[in-house]
Amino acid sequence: MTFSSLPFLFAFLPLVLCGFALAARRGEAAAKAWLIAASLLFYGLGAPAFLPLLVLSVSGNFVLLHAMHRSARPGSWATLGVALNLAVLGWFKYLDPMPALGLSFFTFSQIGCLLYHAGGDTDPPKARDYALFAAFFPALLAGPILNPGELLPQFARRDGWWLTADNLAIGSGFFLIGLLKKTVLADPLSSVVGPGFADPAALTVFPAWQAATAYSLQLYFDFSGYTDMAIGLAWMFGLRFPDNFDRPYRAASVIEYWQRWHMSLTRFLMTNVHAPLTMAVLRWRKRHHRPIGQAAQAGCAGFSTMIAGPILLTMVLISLWHGATMPFLLFGLLHTAFLLVNHLWRVKRGSALPTLASMALTYLCVLVGSVLFRATTVGAAASMLAAMAGLHGLGAIHFDIRLATDLAWLAALYAIVWLAPTTRQWMTGDRRPRLAWRRSPQWAMILGCATTLGVLAAGGTGEFLYFRF
Incomplete structure (x- = not known):
């Protein structure tokens, strides 16, 4: 259920x-x-x-x-x-x-x-x-x-x-926004994602990119929708759950991405795995009179022990969290590589890229990782990435009303991801007070329409993607 x-x-x-x-x-x-x-x-x-x-x-x-x-x-x-x-x-x-x-x-x-x-x-x-x-x-x-x-x-x-009126109202708002994310935004993308990842060898450039981007959006709205619904349900009973998403596709680095995506898992592993490992390495180096400052981290041995080792083990655990399969393991190793490049860039004090370029590069890295995350085998992931790189040919694009609709839908979803406030900002006014929910006929009408739309779309919805984890 x-x-x-x-x-x-x-x-x-x-x-x-x-x-x-x-x-x-x-x-x-x-x-x-x-x-x-x-x-x-x-x-x-x-x-x-x-x-x-x-x-x-x-x-x-x-x-x-x-x-x-x-x-x-x-x-x-x-x-x-x-x-x-x-x-x-x-x-x-x-x-x-x-x-x-x-x-x-x-x-x-x-x-x-x-x-x-x-x-x-x-x-x-x-x-x-x-x-x-x-x-x-x-x-x-x-x-x-x-x-x-x-x-x-x-x-x-x-x-x-x-039960209080305020808790029920705000909790219902969180829940309804999550329901809309799941039923209206995420679920319809399965018609593109399923066929695309079922036979990636048959895809050319455009269909491959369409399937990959659709999956990244489906995963985002599905999981963030579940989190909003969980937060809303707890709020109805007077309990406050932590946020799990903070617009992760707007991150300007892979380090920042992991601070914004599945925040409760990142915090759990940083607190209980990464931080203790890092502290153990620092204490060992200090006992053996090894430097632990930024200059030492820039060296090969220091970077490997103080930064690379803890990150590698943490990301392997994230891989195993999702499943003991080779695609998940490669997903973790790929993000390990992204994070190490990111940390090395910071240690070496590389020049900062423009914000939009950083966001675009970060999302491209995340998108490549999502292909491994979704694929059932390494071969299928390699085939999808090859198609995205144009190795299966460019193919002909037949522009029709369905293609135009699909492209417009993807553009609308990206606009929501990159421009819309978070659910907490909508419902509590956090950092966006003029957009906050308040008791008014206008908001009652908006939430009433949202309820109707969410319920109408809920009849044939599938299981949440993260239920299998």
């Missing part, structure tokens, strides 16, 4: 909202218990065979958290917990023929919670609060990866567990 499906829109969500409103009258405990039950029902309806795995994972990690706080060596318990979580993730994600939906997201959230409490200076969460943090249905299947330092205090609060 996806957020854009009719059963969710007309049955599950109204039931959960009404039940929450009734449960809230009995207090915080009843409201939380209702949301936990709703979350288990949501996952049970989507992947009933893996519901016991979710319950076991949440229960096991809660026991580990409390064992960690009672132990004189909490770091050892944290290491054990991370190892067990990764083992379960590896088995069900890479070895099981039917991988569990959303396993990576709720596993990484719980690993982050173990590491957050490893220092022992933070009180362990209560059972009800932890269960809600780990299994809350808006983020269960495709994130964002929840940060325990930001979210656990929200789940642990004693007041605010009731």
Whole structure:
């Protein structure tokens, strides 16, 4: 059951909202218990065979958290917990023929919670609060990866567990914008993406570029749409999820791109993998009286150990996050190369390119990477890139009304990507106060039309692309 499906829109969500409103009258405990039950029902309806795995994972990690706080060596318990979580993730994600939906997201959230409490200076969460943090249905299947330092205090609060008009209005706005991204902007592109990537050897230059650009837009609107819907659902219940996108296709470097795309995953890996690795290298070099400044980073040995090594391992983990296949591995290695060139340019203090040129070059790198991300085999990816390079011939372009419509649609989508405010700016006025949502007849009409359009387009929508991760 996806957020854009009719059963969710007309049955599950109204039931959960009404039940929450009734449960809230009995207090915080009843409201939380209702949301936990709703979350288990949501996952049970989507992947009933893996519901016991979710319950076991949440229960096991809660026991580990409390064992960690009672132990004189909490770091050892944290290491054990991370190892067990990764083992379960590896088995069900890479070895099981039917991988569990959303396993990576709720596993990484719980690993982050173990590491957050490893220092022992933070009180362990209560059972009800932890269960809600780990299994809350808006983020269960495709994130964002929840940060325990930001979210656990929200789940642990004693007041605010009731429906309010403002929360419902703003949350609905986030949700509807995400629904439109998914059903109106992303899903129609599958008619171009599917046939193009099904037989890339038959494509010439223009169809290959059309398929590749359509996929990059489909992935963007599909995943950012899911994130908006998750943020909106949480907002309805008075909870604030972190952003996961900040107009990544407007990035002026690949480093900046990864700071804007899937921000919760980037932050998780930077905090728990890249930063500890970098600090370990710096401490080792300092103990052995090796320089660690910018001049040392510009040298071959310094660049390799202080910059290249941590980035390589982090990007390999990102590859494995998406799947243990050769195209995903090459996707990670390709972005590793992009990042290293980017860092080397900065270390060597290369002259800055004009902003538009930097954005265009960055997007070209991302577009090439997206071909590897979408292709089912390395050969298919190579064939698509060869077609984009003109190695399959230029081909004849037959300009007709359908081609004109397709080009106009792609141009409109790029205009939204590059020019439109973010959903948060629309709904909260952040940095764009004159465009902010407000209670008014005009906004009521706009959201009403959006609701109608989103529901009409929702009937035959497909699964969110990131559900398989």
